[in-house]
Amino acid sequence: MGIVVSMTNAIPQVTLSNGVQMPVLGFGVFQVPVEQTEQVVTDALAAGYRSLDTAASYGNEEAVGRAIAASGIVRDELFVTTKLWVLESGGEDEAKRAFERSLRRLGLDYLDLYLIHQPFGDYYSSWRAMQDLHRDGRIRAIGVANFYPDRLVDLIDHNEIAPAVNQVETHPFFQRAAEQDFMCERGVQIESWGPFAEGRNNLFSNPVLSEIGAAHGKSVAQVVLRWLVQRGVVVIPKSVRPERMRENSDIFDFQLTDAQMARIAGLDTGTSLFFDHRDPEAVSRLGKRRVD
């Protein structure tokens, strides 16, 4: 688990705790406008991405599904992730209905990875529903997003199946190394969202990252993605531009030195650049948002 073990189509894979293989590099579609999504995903597939990350709450699952259908790519070459939004009530049945709606929008008959999007609301019911769907073969791997270690360990200790993945904000300014160690101990693969911190903190002109990039003839974006992958973190960068999609996937022909890894480690601020999922205001605001 958590270690790059094989190569498929030049994108290495990690093996999740249940044996499922997942590309270390995928493509995220958060904030891609719905009318652009089909073309953007078509471009990403043409650039060689085979792992796609969407969510019910992004409102673009149907467009992702159209791009998949039009691509002609064999289903088992793709790794499709979507996420279940916060459910207020309705228990396991409501979670199963939300899953079926996502699957229908995507035009698929199974998912590779289904994540609980936020550790809010009735997510223990959601998890039990996801365990059932996994056992029934409808989802190859189940996981969570935005779970801090306290929520993660509680979920693991009180359920039969542990999350295969925890997708959390992870980038040079919020590195989560200790959390990653903890996840690793519990068999949970860390996946980064916001690998570029969406450009916050002037990430793309950061002097340390720029200098390291210059030493390898690589861009800041490539250094960041390489650094994450070298740490064993799965990445799903987003871009609407084909040239950046290609740039972001061209990270498997160079290696950062230990000294360069250590310099990047020095950029950590230890805090979120977005919001803390333990902040009551954020919990209430996100938890009250309804999707579908």
Ligand SMILES: NC(=O)c1ccc[n+]([C@@H]2O[C@H](COP(=O)([O-])OP(=O)(O)OC[C@H]3O[C@@H](n4cnc5c(N)ncnc54)[C@H](OP(=O)(O)O)[C@@H]3O)[C@@H](O)[C@H]2O)c1
């Ligand atoms: N689970 C969660 O709660 C959660 C939260 C946030 C995100 N996510 C997932 O993680 C994915 C990635 O995170 P993100 O989209 O928030 O942010 P991100 O990947 O850190 O950053 C995307 C931004 O970087 C720009 N960019 C991309 N490649 C670039 C390059 N090579 N050079 C310069 N700029 C570049 C993009 O602009 P252009 O598009 O104009 O190129 C966009 O503005 C999402 O799409 C989503 O699938 C999950």
